[in-house]
Amino acid sequence: MTDRPMGFDTLCIHAATAPDPATGARQVPIYQTTAYVFRDADHAAKLFNLQEVGYIYSRLTNPTVSALANRVVALEGGAGGIACSSGHAAQIMALFPIMAPGRNVVASTRLYGGTIQQFSNTIRKFGWSAKFVDFDDPKAIEAAIDGDTRALFCETICNPGGAISDLDAIARVADMAGIPLIVDNTTASPYLCRPIEHGATLVVHSATKYLTGNGTVTGGIVVDSGKFNWSASDKFPSLSQPEPAYHGLVFHPTLGNMAFTFHSIAIGLRDLGMTMNPQGAHYTLMGIETLALRMQRHVENAQIVAEWLEQDPRIGKVTYPGLKSSAYHHLAQKITPKGPGALFTFSVKGGYEACVKLIDNVKLFSHVANLGDTRSLIIHSASTTHRQLSEEAQIKAGAAPDVVRVSIGIENVEDIIADLDQALAKATA
Numbered sequence: 001m002t003d004r005p006m007g008f009d010t011l012c013i014h015a016a017t018a019p020d021p022a023t024g025a026r027q028v029p030i031y032q033t034t035a036y037v038f039r040d041a042d043h044a045a046k047l048f049n050l051q052e053v054g055y056i057y058s059r060l061t062n063p064t065v066s067a068l069a070n071r072v073v074a075l076e077g078g079a080g081g082i083a084c085s086s087g088h089a090a091q092i093m094a095l096f097p098i099m100a101p102g103r104n105v106v107a108s109t110r111l112y113g114g115t116i117q118q119f120s121n122t123i124r125k126f127g128w129s130a131k132f133v134d135f136d137d138p139k140a141i142e143a144a145i146d147g148d149t150r151a152l153f154c155e156t157i158c159n160p161g162g163a164i165s166d167l168d169a170i171a172r173v174a175d176m177a178g179i180p181l182i183v184d185n186t187t188a189s190p191y192l193c194r195p196i197e198h199g200a201t202l203v204v205h206s207a208t209k210y211l212t213g214n215g216t217v218t219g220g221i222v223v224d225s226g227k228f229n230w231s232a233s234d235k236f237p238s239l240s241q242p243e244p245a246y247h248g249l250v251f252h253p254t255l256g257n258m259a260f261t262f263h264s265i266a267i268g269l270r271d272l273g274m275t276m277n278p279q280g281a282h283y284t285l286m287g288i289e290t291l292a293l294r295m296q297r298h299v300e301n302a303q304i305v306a307e308w309l310e311q312d313p314r315i316g317k318v319t320y321p322g323l324k325s326s327a328y329h330h331l332a333q334k335i336t337p338k339g340p341g342a343l344f345t346f347s348v349k350g351g352y353e354a355c356v357k358l359i360d361n362v363k364l365f366s367h368v369a370n371l372g373d374t375r376s377l378i379i380h381s382a383s384t385t386h387r388q389l390s391e392e393a394q395i396k397a398g399a400a401p402d403v404v405r406v407s408i409g410i411e412n413v414e415d416i417i418a419d420l421d422q423a424l425a426k427a428t429a
């Protein structure tokens with residue numbers, strides 16, 4: 001290897017891995033082990049004191065899992081990170097070092113439904129809370145921040161409607177308030193957007209989606225930019241002051257830009273245990289090898305399908321930001337210049353009934369509650385994920401009764417269009 005920085009596609013295949021030192025194995029081995037033999041008592045003591053980096057127990061770190069975390073860190077341009085058991089686990093792990101009872105996170109109203117749920121109810125069990133505001137309006141974000149706010153949280157490309165977050169503008173609000181911006185980059189993947197370059201402090205992923213890419217693994221990643229000064233105020237005592245959960249270690253002064261990552265491993269993974277397993281990490285590493293190729297095809301197909309739908313008389317509105325008709329078209333060119341993802345919604349003339357018929361008649365598309373698969377996926381939110389909501393709430397969430405959501409796969413685009421065409425014919429007959 002030369003000294004010049006490697007390109008993104010190369011990093012997808014090579015970052016953070018070398019042939020196995022013990023065997024020369026070219027591929028990262030699946031280290032299916034729980035524990036690691038210490039060289040001697042002194043070595044063990046140094047590991048537990050964080051004076052030497054190494055493996056102790058796989059709830060904390062495992063070579064296969066670390067290879068995955070570090071590869072995504074390289075792709076996102078971060079300083080450190082961890083892999084964990086799901087995207088939802090990653091969100092808790094990202095908040096854990098910076099939150100405390102009574103503290104809140106200011107979050108976008110346009111988040112993945114599961115995250116709205118996690119932030120509305122479940123985190124209250126920890127004494128944390130969330131305030132939801134419209135992240136298209138920096139003034140509204142500013143107004144929601146109070147003395148107990150410890151982070152801003154949004155998604156790069158918002159699910160399901162494909163709204164794009166102006167990360168630079170949001171990061172400026174976070175900077176002024178002296179708090180980190182956490183960006184869920186699941187729907188963009190680092191191929192389409194690297195939020196740290198737009199001012200994000202932390203990036204979280206559901207590795208379940210594009211990173212793995214084929215619907216085989218549930219996993220999550222947290223990446224820390226290493227750029228936030230946790231000691232600039234007294235807002236982040238777990239990082240800036242002696243941490244009672246780790247015999248009084250002062251993480252930020254001692255570990256610098258790796259403070260957040262080491263806190264996440266030494267305390268977060270140790271005590272919350274939301275660890276990824278080596279098999280899952282292996283599958284995700286395999287997926288990432290083709291991330292760049294897949295994302296290119298995902299956005300290429302999504303653009304063609306969205307344009308085809310938009311001109312079809314059976315269709316109402318198409319929300320894809322790659323279309324000039326989208327309110328987010330300009331922002332997409334700034335935030336996701338290689339393409340605004342492959343997830344969007346469209347409305348069908350004929351309403352709820354037509355949508356249900358469409359779903360029942362697709363053959364290539366799979367009717368599932370997932371996204372980011374190689375396969376094209378479709379769901380009618382109003383009759384599934386959003387069926388408990390009132391019609392008014394469904395409309396607000398971008399899941400009106402006449403709307404279906406698609407995650408466009410990497411099949412031949414002619415086949416994707418042909419499938420929608422035949423199903424639409426039956427749905428609107």
Ligand SMILES: *Cc1c(COP(=O)(O)O)cnc(C)c1O
Pocket residue numbers: 086087088089112114115155159184186187205206207208209218219220371
């Ligand atoms: C799926 C998803 C999550 C949750 O991830 P899991 O791996 O299912 O826990 C979070 N955010 C977004 C944007 C998602 O699509």
